[in-house]
Amino acid sequence: MASVGDTGGQEQRGRKVQKWNKRKRIGFHIDMTPYVDVIMLLLTFFIMTTTLNQPQVMQINLPKGDDADKVKVDMGNVVFIRVSEKGNIGLSKGKSDGTEEQPIKVNLEQMRNYLEGWGKQNPDLIMILKFHRKAKYDLMISVLDEINKADIEKRYSFSKIEEPDLKVLEVIGG
Amino acid sequence: MRAVKKKRVPPQEIDMTPYVDVIMLILTFFILTAQFKAELAEDIQVQLPSSGNDTTKLPERNVMTLVVNKFGDIFVDVDNINVREDVIGDAIGLAAYHPDSTTQPGWTNPANLNEKGELKRPIVAFNDREKFKKLLIDFRLSSKNITGKDLRIVVKGDKDADIGTIQDLMDILKETKNTRFSFVTDLEQGNKE
Known part of the structure; x- marks a missing residue:
């Protein structure tokens, strides 16, 4: 009874409570x-959505296509690379008189070796690429890739495949 | 205890x-x-060819992507949403063109486009070569107006796409005076070089 009514005791008790509260706040967690x-x-989301390996690109520069840009080339500097529907690659060198040599059937590796050899002999080498419309794009990239890898001047142009080209390709098995 | x-x-x-x-x-x-793009790559699946010699990385901004799938369809996309809105009138629209008139466009069957068999973005089909050429020019001009930078063109072709389609596309690019572009490839695994 005395303890409840005793104001002094209450004060002390109140102070005690305050002290205890304060101490608790210090250990706030x-x-x-x-x-x-x-x-x-969030981390999982960003890891999942990030594409770290950006794809590579192969830069192509086409000629502007104006008539004024047309240049006459010596057939002796020209190499025809023809790709048939079946994916066979025929390589033939032009001669200065306007005709061309017999096509050679090559695979990609051989093609690069031939091109490197010819490119060293003749720095003005120009490659004319003729792809059959039904050949696969994958092969076209491989051919361009081999040309890029070859240690020669990269001068090539795309050209439409025509009847005579198909005849040439027949020689190496179509 | x-x-x-x-x-x-x-x-x-x-x-x-x-x-x-x-x-x-x-x-x-x-x-x-992280880069957020309109996920075209996810929408139209192509199997990229691989090459071993390309050191250039795909540009990140202001890119016009031309996707060629194995059905001979060409899809055109620009990464800037305002440009798309401006040119094809649909912010998420995907322009498509099928150059070979003798075959059916592959996009008529959504199962052709990706594994899920559904395309989230509406296809805006262009059936006319001249209109398609105009579209490419419009994309370039609009991008120049809106972003102030030149569009860079990348061609993403499927391994099994016919070269004919790619040649048609290259002709169109040439005719629209887009003579600089790149082919997107995968870096060859186990490169001998």
Whole structure:
């Protein structure tokens, strides 16, 4: 009874409570678990959506296509690379008199070796690429890639495949 | 005895702060490096051919992507949403053109386009070569107006696409005076060089 009514005792008790509260606040502690959960989710999302390996590109420059740009080339500098529907590659060198040599059937590796050899002999070498319309794009990229890899001047142009070209390709098996 | 001892040991709390710090760093890294594009690559699946010699990376901004799938369709997309809105009148529209009139466009069957068999973006078909050429020119002009930078053109062809389609596309690019472009390829695995 005395202790309840005693103001002094109450004061002391109040101070004690305050002190205890203060001490508790010093040891203030946040539960980080939900925070970490959310961050992990975000992290997973960004890891999943990031594309780290950007694809490569192969740069192509076409001629502007104006009539004024047309140049006459010596057939002796020309190499025809013809690709048939079946994916066979025929390589033939032009002669200065306007005709061309017999086509050679090559694979990609051989083509690069031939081109490197000819390119060293003749720095003005020009490659004319004639792809059959039904040949696959994959092969076209491979051919361009081999030309890029070859240690020669990269001068090539795309040209439409025509009847005479198909006849040439028949020689190497179509 | 043992029980009493256990009671005395205060509950072990692991301090998560350093852990959270590191995770925040990684998170920041991924947020900063992430690129958000209209996910065309996801929408139209193509198998890229591989090549071993290309060191140039795909440009990140102001890109016009020409996707050629194995059905001979050409899809045109520009990464800037305002340009798309301006040119084809649909911010998420995807322009498509089928150059070979003797075959059916592949996009008529959505199952052709990707594994899921559905395309999230509406296709705006161009059936006329002249209109398609105008579209390419419009894209370039609009992009120049809106972003102030030149569009870079990349061609993403499927391995099994016919060269004929690519040649048609190259002719169109040439006729529209887009003479600089790139073919997108995968870096060859196990490159001998």
